[in-house]
Amino acid sequence: MRVLHVITGLGTGGAEQQLAALVRRLPAHGDIVCDVITLTNPGAVADRLRADGVRVGHLGMAGNRDLAALPRLTRAIRRGRYDVVHTHLYRAGVYGRIAARAAGVRAVVATEHSLGEERIEGRPLTAPTRGLYLATERLGHATVAVSAAVARRLRQWGVPAERLHVVPNGIEPTRYRCGPSARRGTRARLGIAPDAFVVAGVGRLVPGKRFDQLVRAVAAVPTAVLVLVGDGPERARLLRLAAGSGAARPVRFLGDRSAEEVPTLLAACDALVSPSREETFGLAVLEGLAAGLPVLHASCPALEELPADHAPGAARFDGGLPELTTALRALAAAGPVRLPQPRAVRHYDIGRAAESLTEIYRRTAARAAATAGGTR
CATH class of the missing domain: 3.40.50.2000 (Glycogen Phosphorylase B;)
Structure with missing residues (x-):
């Protein structure tokens, strides 16, 4: 055919x-x-x-x-x-x-x-x-x-x-199983300290993704660094916001990256956040779960259409800045973890x-x- x-x-x-x-x-x-x-x-x-x-x-x-x-x-x-x-x-x-x-x-x-x-x-x-x-x-x-x-x-x-x-x-789940060496190597390339709490945001830099909320939340979390993977028309505004947020640690704007690069970038991170209030699927959330990260999301139909026990590492928040900041502070205080790939990843x-x-x-x-x- x-x-x-x-x-x-x-x-x-x-x-x-x-x-x-x-x-x-x-x-x-x-x-x-x-x-x-x-x-x-x-x-x-x-x-x-x-x-x-x-x-x-x-x-x-x-x-x-x-x-x-x-x-x-x-x-x-x-x-x-x-x-x-x-x-x-x-x-x-x-x-x-x-x-x-x-x-x-x-x-x-x-x-x-x-x-x-x-x-x-x-x-x-x-x-x-x-x-x-x-x-x-x-x-x-x-x-x-x-x-x-x-x-x-x-x-x-x-x-x-x-x-x-x-x-x-x-997604291709096996591609996201990266070991400690990938974490250390990627952090070294990005100039991120081994003990930093690294938060990932993945997606197009457009207003609907609400990455401005993520920039503000990370700026309020001690030791936190934000890694944004993606590009789009909001890049310049987000750069200005990051520069004026009072954060001592710069946001890493990595631009568009290939699908092959994303797993190793996530290996360097400690959590993934998807702040968009409206998603049609929520692929970035699944990628974070496949990489073993705790994930915070405001909307993810992929998970909402499955039983809750299929993704124990994911937590939904209302999209507001105070709740997101509190959740990130709790994850940072708990320290880095690597979770097993949940059933949701295998399902998709x-x-x-x-x-x-x-x-x-x-x-x-x-x-x-x-x-x-x-x-x-």
């Missing part, structure tokens, strides 16, 4: 990292060959995919209204003679569904990675945005939500329940996601073939 993944960009965001991990695992669940086309920004994840032997194309799309990209994408799909086209992220979903149907591919799957109550992929959710999404969703056969929360929102929009599938994001193994998607591909392709009388 030949599958083409179409994604808006291949920078180091969560959806992009998920795609790379899935493409690595999908062939293990059947005779599946994956290619990838990015509409824009063939960044670090494109390099990672190529290193894994995946063919990556770049459409060179100039913007949301670059309609000339549509015939280029249609031709690429037709040339590849793909059995399934799988789109990721909003823009790729709109253009990819149209191009797939124009190219004669009837088995079209789309994953919705980041749909909140009022925002989609960090941008305000408007009536025209939702209208265009729903109009093109009808051209597909299956829509995948990364959590039950996202599936619920899509049903509220009017996406038919029979086309909706929940396939949670996943990337292999399970790949297996579920393989089954969706097969069913979707069979249904499309039956609808077309067995011909493309």
Whole structure:
């Protein structure tokens, strides 16, 4: 089975990292060959995919209204003679569904990675945005939500329940088992003292992630250092906030890092905090748990959809600064610990996601073939 993944960009965001991990695992669940086309920004994840032997194309799309990209994408799909086209992220979903149907591919799957109550992929959710999404969703056969929360929102929009599938994001748990030498080495490279209490924040530096609360909370905890992994438009404001917070210890802004680097960076930390009040899954929380860290989170559908005993190392807080500061002070006073990987991490193994998607591909392709009388 030949599958083409179409994604808006291949920078180091969560959806992009998920795609790379899935493409690595999908062939293990059947005779599946994956290619990838990015509409824009063939960044670090494109390099990672190529290193894994995946063919990556770049459409060179100039913007949301670059309609000339549509015939280029249609031709690429037709040339590849793909059995399934799988789109990721909003823009790729709109253009990819149209191009797939124009190219004669009837088995079209789309994953919705980041749909909140009022925002989609960090941008305000408007009536025209939702209208265009729903109009093109009808051209597909299956829509995948990364959590039950996202599936619920899509049903509220009017996406038919029979086309909706929940396939949670996943991680590769074994990659996060780093020993004491990784902790010492990473701290030495970052210039962090061995006895410092190190707090991690992982994600895009955008307002919705509320990393400003984390900067303020860490500044109020003696011996604490904050390590922020990610980049985005809030970087300059967070830098100014850190400089004026009165903290004697600087915040380490590490920028975007590859998926391969994140486990060793977390090995240097003592806790992970996810202060965002609205998440569609909560991948960073799972990464922290996989690394054996105590985790504080304001929102994490991945854990909220599991029994509480699946993640004993995670604690939810209300998102307020006083509660977060108190919780961090308690963790710092308790001293560094390394917890065993909880059941939640095993539940969200990337292999399970790949297996579920393989089954969706097969069913979707069979249904499309039956609808077309067995011909493309």
